[in-house]
Amino acid sequence: MNQEDDALVLGDHAYTSRLLLGTGKFASADVMARAVAASGVQIVTVALRRFDRDRPDDALLTPLLAMEGVTLMPNTSGARNAEEAIQAARIARELCGSRLVKVEIHPNPRHLMPDPIETYEAARVLAADGWLVMPYIPPDPVLAKRLEEVGCASVMPLGAAIGSGQGLASAELLKIIVREACIPVIVDAGLRAPSQAAAALEMGCDAVLVNTAVADAGDPPAMAAAFAQAVAAGRSARRAGLMPVGQEAQASSPLTAFLQGGERV
Amino acid sequence: MKILLNGEPYETVARFVSELIAEQAPAVRVAAVVNDRVVPAAEQATTALAEGDRVELLTFAGGG
Numbered sequence: 246m247n248q249e250d251d252a253l254v255l256g257d258h259a260y261t262s263r264l265l266l267g268t269g270k271f272a273s274a275d276v277m278a279r280a281v282a283a284s285g286v287q288i289v290t291v292a293l294r295r296f297d298r299d300r301p302d303d304a305l306l307t308p309l310l311a312m313e314g315v316t317l318m319p320n321t322s323g324a325r326n327a328e329e330a331i332q333a334a335r336i337a338r339e340l341c342g343s344r345l346v347k348v349e350i351h352p353n354p355r356h357l358m359p360d361p362i363e364t365y366e367a368a369r370v371l372a373a374d375g376w377l378v379m380p381y382i383p384p385d386p387v388l389a390k391r392l393e394e395v396g397c398a399s400v401m402p403l404g405a406a407i408g409s410g411q412g413l414a415s416a417e418l419l420k421i422i423v424r425e426a427c428i429p430v431i432v433d434a435g436l437r438a439p440s441q442a443a444a445a446l447e448m449g450c451d452a453v454l455v456n457t458a459v460a461d462a463g464d465p466p467a468m469a470a471a472f473a474q475a476v477a478a479g480r481s482a483r484r485a486g487l488m489p490v491g492q493e494a495q496a497s498s499p500l501t502a503f504l505q506g507g508e509r510v
Numbered sequence: 511m512k513i514l515l516n517g518e519p520y521e522t523v524a525r526f527v528s529e530l531i532a533e534q535a536p537a538v539r540v541a542a543v544v545n546d547r548v549v550p551a552a553e554q555a556t557t558a559l560a561e562g563d564r565v566e567l568l569t570f571a572g573g574g
Contacts, residue, residue, distance in 0.1 A: 269571060274572075293571070294568065296540045296569045304562040320573050335548045339551060457574070
């Protein structure tokens with residue numbers, strides 16, 4: 246099927262790639278940039294940090310800005326509440342002018358679970374202010390619907406804990422979110438293998454966001470490309486329509502009796 | 511003048527936010543927040559610094 250007529254729509258923007266990539270944890274800015282290029286992603290996340298002239302890892306931005314067709318999605322990581330997340334979004338806009346923002350509020354560094362109450366409040370304020378809000382949330386169908394109602398551009402429920410690589414631990418809840426949602430559902434966090442990304446798209450999720458799975462792979466650019474292929478395959482499968490699950494065997498070859506009849510030539 | 515720059519005491523001769531940024535000579539764009547107010551790029555050259563100001567200079571880093 247033609248990918249051109251199957252865009253991921255966020256607000257007034259349409260994207261052909263259904264893979265989003267985080268830029269953290271890469272061994273170098275060069276490896277990160279090659280992973281972005283190899284995967285063909287059109288949205289990459291970045292985080293805010295205090296400028297430190299003794300730590301010139303700010304070199305990240307230069308290769309990203311040089312890439313055509315790559316949109317930056319700043320996250321609000323580090324924010325402990327809605328007020329800090331809103332401030333982070335405003336600072337990020339000064340840096341890149343992007344209306345996309347990943348609202349990410351996880352006050353407990355041990356489990357990094359998103360705070361649904363502060364996330365909802367930040368998303369409500371930012372969406373009303375014209376942002377394309379992409380909230381990182383627990384896999385909660387009610388919260389997802391409430392965020393849709395306040396005007397979020399998508400919801401990004403977790404597959405499993407950030408960086409855990411436990412895959413689609415939340416699969417059954419994700420299916421409910423997908424069934425109810427009228428905005429894109431993007432699985433964010435927890436994925437380890439491209440097969441899990443394909444499974445997410447097959448169950449109807451609109452896209453996935455990965456970071457550690459690529460950054461910590463043996464060959465990050467190759468893994469980024471593998472995720473891109475898996476996401477495309479999963480989406481094609483979803484659109485093609487999966488066969489139903491059956492209770493019994495159903496022969497796919499004709500069961501004619503040529504073996505019993507002794508009529509073999 | 512003494513200010514608090516990114517949480518640390520800092521002595522500067524900069525009179526405006528733009529001069530403070532120039533003093534840091536960042537290779538990439540930085541955003542400035544003075545006493546919790548985000549200073550738009552267009553106002554950095556006219557936003558004066560005062561003794562004891564809390565200034566945050568921020569940029570992008572890798573993140574998921």
